[in-house]
Amino acid sequence: MQLWGGRFAKSADQLLRQFNDSISFDQRMWREDIDGSIAWAQGLANANVLTQVEADTLVDGLRQVAAEWEQENFTIAAGDEDIHTANERRLTELVGSVGGKLHTGRSRNDQVATDFRLWAKRAISAVIEQVTEVQSAIISSAERHHDTPLPGYTHMQHAQPVTWGHWIMSHFWPLERDRRRLQAAFDSADELPLGSAALAGTAFPIDRDFLATQLGFSRISQNSLDAVSNRDFVADALYACAMVGVHLSRLSEQLIIFSSQEFGFVRVDDAYSTGSSLMPQKKNPDTLELTRGKSGRLIGLLVGLMVTLKGLPSTYDKDLQEDKEGVFNAVDTLAIVLPVMAAVVETLQINADKMAGQLEAGLLATDLADYLVKKGLPFREAHHVVGAVVQAAEDRNIEITDLALADLQQISDLFSDDVTAAFSVAGSLAARNVVGGTAPAAVLQQIEAARRCMTE
Amino acid sequence: MQLWGGRFAKSADQLLRQFNDSISFDQRMWREDIDGSIAWAQGLANANVLTQVEADTLVDGLRQVAAEWEQENFTIAAGDEDIHTANERRLTELVGSVGGKLHTGRSRNDQVATDFRLWAKRAISAVIEQVTEVQSAIISSAERHHDTPLPGYTHMQHAQPVTWGHWIMSHFWPLERDRRRLQAAFDSADELPLGSAALAGTAFPIDRDFLATQLGFSRISQNSLDAVSNRDFVADALYACAMVGVHLSRLSEQLIIFSSQEFGFVRVDDAYSTGSSLMPQKKNPDTLELTRGKSGRLIGLLVGLMVTLKGLPSTYDKDLQEDKEGVFNAVDTLAIVLPVMAAVVETLQINADKMAGQLEAGLLATDLADYLVKKGLPFREAHHVVGAVVQAAEDRNIEITDLALADLQQISDLFSDDVTAAFSVAGSLAARNVVGGTAPAAVLQQIEAARRCMTE
Amino acid sequence: MQLWGGRFAKSADQLLRQFNDSISFDQRMWREDIDGSIAWAQGLANANVLTQVEADTLVDGLRQVAAEWEQENFTIAAGDEDIHTANERRLTELVGSVGGKLHTGRSRNDQVATDFRLWAKRAISAVIEQVTEVQSAIISSAERHHDTPLPGYTHMQHAQPVTWGHWIMSHFWPLERDRRRLQAAFDSADELPLGSAALAGTAFPIDRDFLATQLGFSRISQNSLDAVSNRDFVADALYACAMVGVHLSRLSEQLIIFSSQEFGFVRVDDAYSTGSSLMPQKKNPDTLELTRGKSGRLIGLLVGLMVTLKGLPSTYDKDLQEDKEGVFNAVDTLAIVLPVMAAVVETLQINADKMAGQLEAGLLATDLADYLVKKGLPFREAHHVVGAVVQAAEDRNIEITDLALADLQQISDLFSDDVTAAFSVAGSLAARNVVGGTAPAAVLQQIEAARRCMTE
């Protein structure tokens, strides 16, 4: 039948196969599929469903199949709709009819769930390592510039002085939380569904704990209907990846702004920006922009899976075939974005002079208020006094640090000689020596705390 | 430099190139890129920036490049980061240094926007045609079964009788609205950005209206800064595709339920379902499930783009490189989903007996109330009387249609002989002869109206 | 029964009522509900289902109910689960048992769809007007500063000079596209579902075209099953609102950056920013930040509805009660955001000196290349020559505009006296006089084109 054949390049058959088959993308799980089958063969032997000789034959055959994949000479045949049928087809070619015993008591439903979880655990571990790379680069930058001052911003407006070390470390902790989210996704994936069969549980006396141990799962699923349709671990992984994307978009955004000619605080290394022989002053921070842009993709992938899961009956529905491409895409995206971000941070040129040039006296207004509070003035009144000081400076068109002590004393008699000490960037920084504060000493302690987190 | 080289398979260089380059996916716009360049070359000649001989040389060269693509022997070179550099590089190889004149007064920013819009217009037109296929299949099914009755549902509960023709046509109109949305997306794309250069407009006296005519655009952009960063047409296309996905998910959902053994109303043709030699009663409606599931992907792609655009400064930022893969994915998805859905509907087996078997008397309760209203009883009172009738039938454990006239008259003296006529599925259907109603005559009119929409 | 009563403050009954009832939010459609009922009463009389006297009594009663709402003395009673039951209950109190005839041939399903569409049309019209306000403010700013130069950016890096008028107009056109999207949403809503009854069409010979005319709808629905479950118009409205949100986030983003001390290009008027008596240099552009932030809400509302619709059977399901709060929220959000944005733009202080201060010679590199092209050099070679010029300037640590003609001629003999003319911001701007270009003359034409769009 060729209902639409006249209009479209592909035949109905080709279209349908393309629609139903997943071999084009799930072949990347070939290793996990082999691993799962090896464990299953041994599990069947342990349960006396297969003889040990049969199991050994299967295992040897599976290892041969694996070798073909590894050496990139596995050939996908016409009927191989997914990685599972492909591997079993090849196995049977290699070992003969005993190959037909491998699928005893097992279903594609629990098989694919097992393979996918094995893959997810490996993939999430790799993302965790890549996040750690960025964190290391941040720590190294923070250490080099733990006391380099720049304006701290709220609402993108100058607020109070902070140090570069403190600022860049403010992007370490979100990633640390991401690592915890990724670890939670890993734990979510770390449950063996094998033995659930199509939906109701296998009818053979398989020792599922043995399978879990063989395959490195820390626990086994408790409900077969749930086990074959549970894709929470994928959602958890996509959520964690999306949050990484959000955090990197925030870091990128700020570095892009800091890279503008108007700020000039940083310069992305030539290797990670694109220049122009025509406009050589132009260093487009392309890598940061792409990173920021890819947060959209990562959030979209999470939404996609959640929508697919919405309203789905429990146990296996084919809708679930939509579970893989998204997380493959997310993991592949981060496998580029994260190493590039690590390198960008590592090689970032920081222009301390430009940052210092923006440290105007207005940034010290809070320090002046704190000075008055320490003299006993209630904070809300101190706030008003500083307002008057600012007004006085503005009236004379000078900075508040240029007012004479006498001028200040006209506004409040709490001012005395020691006010000049409060009126310095270094003093302002040093005063914020609380845990998590911007004082250089506190930043060094923060870096130590960060290092401890990473080695935990 | 190999900052992270030790840990990752790819070198920094490879990773970066993979990150920045778009040739892997934007090569599918090779034809549009050539078309755009041909128009541009002629535009430059018209403006006396090039001689006509130069322009002709460029056009000839571009046609050669196109031929290479068509014959699938275009070779992508190492430095070809995107389709635009690839085509220009090859052009210059073919025609020599005059190739370097093609880019005069043009920038990759307006070039890519032009190519992408040309591609989008073609792609959206194809989707419109594919939607039309499904609509045709629906109309054909509606016609064949314009008077086949089945229960109509609200809240998935039996409500009133309807016809299959009416029911299946309830999925025609959402697609008709989708066609309008797709048309709006087409109109959105149908604006020429070429001549905007990098951001500020070209400095050469190009006749942009000429370019528009050459390339089939119905209007030209009015602001160069906007023109190079405007991706609204992509969002519009993704929104239209996502709504197609939502509508197909609703149709799929219902057909999946109708395919269950408990309903048994329809059977998806063997070609579009997967069976099992083991459980031959099992006809898994895989294609419908995949279609339902892919609504997630389509919504996710829309979200992805909107997030990428959020907070982006106007004029070109590299984040916009994320604009293409999503819509490519959406269009490719629908290019399979829609033809398959057309075929599923076309070949669907409808079991009129099973549907008739569910037409119990309770479905006619509304007709009984309408009968009393026509006798003059206020609707709210008729409602109560019918409640009493139902109770009487339930007390005797019979259906309401089995009550004798005398029994009815004990409840209300408005009942008389003619009540039996009101008490039939055929009567119930025929009564709903308003425009848009389920009466077979109205359904035939509806089909006519639908046909008119499609040929407009 | 009080299953969870011990643990929760509310009784099961209260919880359930709160869950099922919609009166708390749908009462804002009181006027549309009355309007719909008045038309329906007359429609019933025209069809001789009611006498004209009965219809007049109903209409009078409905007007009394409307007056109570208008005078804010309508009292919601305990059993009023939604605006429709509330109005009918009150009507019957006022006019007696004839009130029970109003609902003849109608169902809450087509009634609520009609009311909601009436409301949507009014609400969307208001949003269109609010968008127009922002557009007017933009045009007015563009006109005042049509020739005020500032750096144009790509990748947030200096690229070429543009004018303020051109820049701010780049935010006019996205809003113009939004108006078209809003208009499409209006057209989508502009279809009368009344007469569809619960699902199968009314059984009374109602003239639906009469109803449409009475209620100002331009067409009637063609399928009753679709008509009661079609919420595409809500999705269309939410999509249009979300795109407004995205566009405003882009404008906000850029104005926030331009407001930073480092840029200093603009200053948000005191009325629309929050200051601090403590740090008086601080003008937090809160309104712009809130506007940018609310794009999240608007996108989220669109996603919410699409997810709710996904996989829903056609005809009415209670899930659809989730259709209103989202769009109410979106419309209310824009009813604040848009007028505030109009005022922010209207009152924005523009610091031409600060912008001029950033116009360094690097911005003119493209003009130098264009100069050489006009002398006959292929663009790609001109590009290289300019690279050499830039290098020469950099070697002497001067700007390229400071190189002597002799220096230039050492690099290329195409340079002659007239090069200085190409080397000016004014010259660069004036050269880009194509439609949509940044030349002051082109900007004035653009403003004219914009005005025409708005009055179309």
Add this chain to the structure above:
Amino acid sequence: MQLWGGRFAKSADQLLRQFNDSISFDQRMWREDIDGSIAWAQGLANANVLTQVEADTLVDGLRQVAAEWEQENFTIAAGDEDIHTANERRLTELVGSVGGKLHTGRSRNDQVATDFRLWAKRAISAVIEQVTEVQSAIISSAERHHDTPLPGYTHMQHAQPVTWGHWIMSHFWPLERDRRRLQAAFDSADELPLGSAALAGTAFPIDRDFLATQLGFSRISQNSLDAVSNRDFVADALYACAMVGVHLSRLSEQLIIFSSQEFGFVRVDDAYSTGSSLMPQKKNPDTLELTRGKSGRLIGLLVGLMVTLKGLPSTYDKDLQEDKEGVFNAVDTLAIVLPVMAAVVETLQINADKMAGQLEAGLLATDLADYLVKKGLPFREAHHVVGAVVQAAEDRNIEITDLALADLQQISDLFSDDVTAAFSVAGSLAARNVVGGTAPAAVLQQIEAARRCMTE
């Protein structure tokens, strides 16, 4: 100034206040704000910034303010833009100018973050408890019907027999995972930001560990810039709520289908469905539909926050004011949805006869294959034999269980007397006695495991 005053009902001033102020929604955190301030006052005294007498005065005053809230006689004044200014304003009215000392060394930025985290911890704990209610109802239903058989479905098609207990427990485990996600969100919120001041850390020697202990936080934040802008805990909470929504949509979907007349497996109790006096056979499962529909809202709220966070610079931006309404909405939604779902499950009427009526012989095909495998036939061959058996039965138009042994033996000589035992629903169920299988004995063990999880 009244720029838009002519067109809109509200003055610019009112609009702006409504835009900027958060008191309308953040007043629900009044208790947390008081708690935070009490701890801060004592922290200031411990650091000798206040005298103990001053601190005691503040604490007493704050307790008075709390009492006013509790007794619902706190009056919000005109200038109270948020709960923090409202409480401090009232405090100062009550205790005089010492009230102005409370804000010493603190900023609204760390104050609001602290209050919000306190609130989030309480709110998440409540959701966890509500989830547990549903889990308890599921366990109770599973126990009552641990051996009641019904068809198990894949692709909504009959697959193999399962028990109700097993089926309903397949909805227990997703909720168990949700509890872990909620717990992770709680842990995420469980970090004290107080002491971070506006952005750089407080300049007073506050013991932050003391504050944490006082307020019940298990750790303190490590970077002040991050602490004031970190809303990951909100995203975590919204993600966990959205996943609850997804899981409930899946349970609802299936119960809605099971409630249809065609299935008739369950009947939602009258208290949780809406009937119709007109169509009394109609029991609309409204509560389940609303629950399913609200998954859209919950996913949309997550998306909304993630979009707001995307691209935001670190430290406080006003965009973050969008952080609260979403999670308030999510928590309020679940506070109704979850208890109602618990009650629906608790009171659900299960029709064992209807379920048994669907247990046709086709469901036992897998058991027949397993029978042959146990006789030594490779699974893939057994699969083919069963296909032949099915074909034989179909040829005679009987069920496979009605074939005589002789008939079977014609197909394969592996069949013998004992085949009838394999051919029963009870036998099929009992055979699946693996951990997580559907055998009644395994279900009882599963229930025990579930109970252990809940008491851990």
